[in-house]
Structure formats: structure tokens, C-alpha cells
Amino acid sequence: MDIVQGSWGKLNKPIVVRTTYYLNTYDEFGSTIGPEDNQQISVYAQRLSKVVDSVKSYTGKKKVIIIAHSMGGLVAREYIRNGGKSSVDKLITIGTPNHGIYADIASNCESLIGRSEASPECSDMITGSTFLTMLNQQETFDEVEYMTITGSAINKPAIVYGIAYYACNSKDGYHDEVVCASSVPLNGAVNKIIDGTEVSGTGTFHGDLIHPLKVPKTYEEVVNFLNF
Numbered sequence: 001m002d003i004v005q006g007s008w009g010k011l012n013k014p015i016v017v018r019t020t021y022y023l024n025t026y027d028e029f030g031s032t033i034g035p036e037d038n039q040q041i042s043v044y045a046q047r048l049s050k051v052v053d054s055v056k057s058y059t060g061k062k063k064v065i066i067i068a069h070s071m072g073g074l075v076a077r078e079y080i081r082n083g084g085k086s087s088v089d090k091l092i093t094i095g096t097p098n099h100g101i102y103a104d105i106a107s108n109c110e111s112l113i114g115r116s117e118a119s120p121e122c123s124d125m126i127t128g129s130t131f132l133t134m135l136n137q138q139e140t141f142d143e144v145e146y147m148t149i150t151g152s153a154i155n156k157p158a159i160v161y162g163i164a165y166y167a168c169n170s171k172d173g174y175h176d177e178v179v180c181a182s183s184v185p186l187n188g189a190v191n192k193i194i195d196g197t198e199v200s201g202t203g204t205f206h207g208d209l210i211h212p213l214k215v216p217k218t219y220e221e222v223v224n225f226l227n228f
Helices: 040-059 073-087 102-108 118-126 131-134 216-226
Strands: 031-034 064-069 088-096 145-152 158-160 162-164 188-196
Touching: 040 064, 040 073, 040 118, 064 073, 073 088, 073 118, 073 131, 088 216, 102 162, 118 131, 145 216, 188 216
Parallel strands: 064 088, 088 145, 145 188
Antiparallel strands: 158 162
């Protein structure tokens, strides 16, 4: 079904679009032109650009608000850095490793995301990578309002799929069971910390951060920042 340009903006209510950069990308004829995953973060940022352009067209608005979880925050920041800052009003990142993944989480990134081969996105996320060095030359831009949310659950090894992993270089560093807390804050952003507890089973506090019923404080912080 074709959507009339600007039609969503006539609803006079906030419009929420949930998207992913892992979907296959298509040309104007509907043919697949790219695999869905295992790409560099810059590739995902290009896909996000298309989503933002579509939302702006359907709403008739000049800017969007992006709420991103984990690596999604890096995708959004790369989109903003590479020409998207005029299209973003606010960016909220939740559990995003803005300064990289460390220790065992970095060493075992591929296996933790279910890949047996080298992963470009894992390489981009490792602290000190070429991608992160470039991205963090300017952590925030004046055109965009930023908020980061850090999950601080425990100072013990992260238990992921029954195996203990250290998320931080320092074994007493706080983390959300995946991302080291010190990796998340950005200069020029409103930086929030949400305390929690270790999640039993195969789950993590990192994953629970985006579920309002499990961690309502995240929802409260987001709503307050958006002034809704």
C-alpha cells in the first residue's frame, strides 16, 4: 500500500517506527542488493539513513528522534556523523558501547552473536578500532540532543549462556553483563546510570534495559528526556 507523503503527520500524535538494520536492502525494482547482517557498522548507518528519509517523508517532519539499543547506538551515531545530524532532533542510546567492548566480551564477540567467522561489526566495536577512533573524534554534535543510559548491574563476571565472561578490563568494573559501564557515557550528552541486578538464566541486564516492565526506570528516563 502506498503511503501519501505527509499523511502520518496529520494524525497529530507521536509516530513510533520500530526498525532494524539487519533486514535485506533492495533496489527500486525490489531485488535484493545486500545481505542482512555481518557488515560494517557504516553499512548499517546507510540503511538507517533510508529509514529516516522515509519517516520524514511520511510524517512531513524535518527531524526524527532515535532511540537505539546496544550497537544500534553506534549505527545512529555514525549516521549522524556522516551527514544525518540535520535530520535528528534527539538521540537516546541504551547500553551502547560508545567507547568499545572490552576483555572477554570483545575476544568472544563472534561466538556470542552466533557467528563462526570473523565479523566486521565485532571488529568495529572493539575498543581502539579504526571505526571507534574516527567516530569519537567528535562524540556529540550541537544540532542533536543526546542522552545515554548505562546499565550497572554487577561487578562480577558476566554469565552469558552459562559461561563466565569479563565485560571490563578491570575485574571490579561495573557492567550490564555485556557492556562495561565506563564505555557508555558521551561528552556533551545527558548521561544516566540505571542500577539493577544480575539476570538469571540466558538473559542479561543489558537485554532487559529496553523492556519497560522489567526495567521501568529506563522508560521513565526516556519519557522525561523527551518531555512527553
